Amino acid sequence: MSELSDLIPVEAIRLDVAAPDWQSAVRTAGDLLVSTDVSTDTYTEEMLRNVEENGPYIVIAPGFAFAHARPSPAVRRTGMSWVRLSTPVNFGHETNDPVHLVVALAAEDAGAHTQAMAALARLLADPDTSAALDHAPTPEALRQILVGDTTPEPEPESAAAPARAAAATPSDAAPEQPAAKGSGHGMHKILTVCGNGVGTSLFLKSTLDKVLDRWKWGRYITTEATDTISAKGKASEAVAIMTSREIARTLGDVGVPVRVIEDFTSTKEVDAAMRDLYDV
Template sequence: MSDIDAFLPDSAFNLGAHAADWREAIRLAGAGLVAAGFTTEAYTDEMIETVEKMGPYIVIAPGLALAHSRPSDAVLNTGLSWVRLDEPVEFGNKANDPVSLVIGLAGRDESEHITVMSAIAAALSKADKREKLASAATPEDIRDVLKG
């Protein structure tokens, strides 16, 4: 089992989800983190509070938000969730809105948080990988693209 399999289990995926707004999109990402056993529900609130305080800096590429907050007691294990929205939502980031992919990130400590965030950012910085991820049909297909 590779790191990506451990950090992104099937229970952390929601493909074809609907969100009315950015808060609901982050709640969906938080639900995936909770379902996978990575966080408590309190972490979802922390992710939303982060955007309310810091702005939509989590929208790191066109159509992509990396929802996260600082490591806290609400993080049980380091991991990711993956939410693909059926209709994109606005986060308020003029350069990269609207968002159709929300990746939830929980790190137990700063080191793990940065390691996982860097690996995801590296994979998503390549346009061809983003296209493959956008059309991948299953969690396994998505993990295969991330591994490649």
């Protein structure tokens, strides 16, 4: 597993960058991947084409875009870059625009960076750490925040599992066998889906796993991050899919419930989607 600190060197961080549009912002992030010998210019073009073909689904939280493309020969090694913009730009996302932070990922494969994605999701979900990253004065100071991620994860308002009402299951317990609406008992699978299966879907999987851990439902539900094409074939194995609005439109009717998540770092939003799915 790659650590976040291993994937983002100081040389891959640029702060207060002036970008006239989203293409320029993504290209700046791609140029940093090239300059740190992570990828080639071809990969930068692939990241741009990913948004052009699939829409702004990479804007996975308010103000935050996670640029990436599929693993390809244009990737020399797994790495990331960090671009904080001086003036936010619009990607065309319905709820999360404008974007002031673009983080780019180039991955050799779909699994080596899972731990780093979980760490980054944890950092950005914490308000204090996120604010510190937004105001870090230098690349060195920002990277120190990334390296020194020791802040305990805060408990969100909706972290109880399943409900706090007197008639509901106590918050420190869970139903013996959760059953999604219209599904049977037994081990369930929930798919988190993005266009390429290596970036935003891993962010969402990490947030979903946090909710399942708090609900103590990890023994009942497995989660899998995948891409749009694979999700259509795997939907029959799942009880539900969680994804962005853009990818949900691409998927269409896959025979299982599809829950749209606007903020992939929000345990509160994923918690609410799970409550609706499992009627708790």
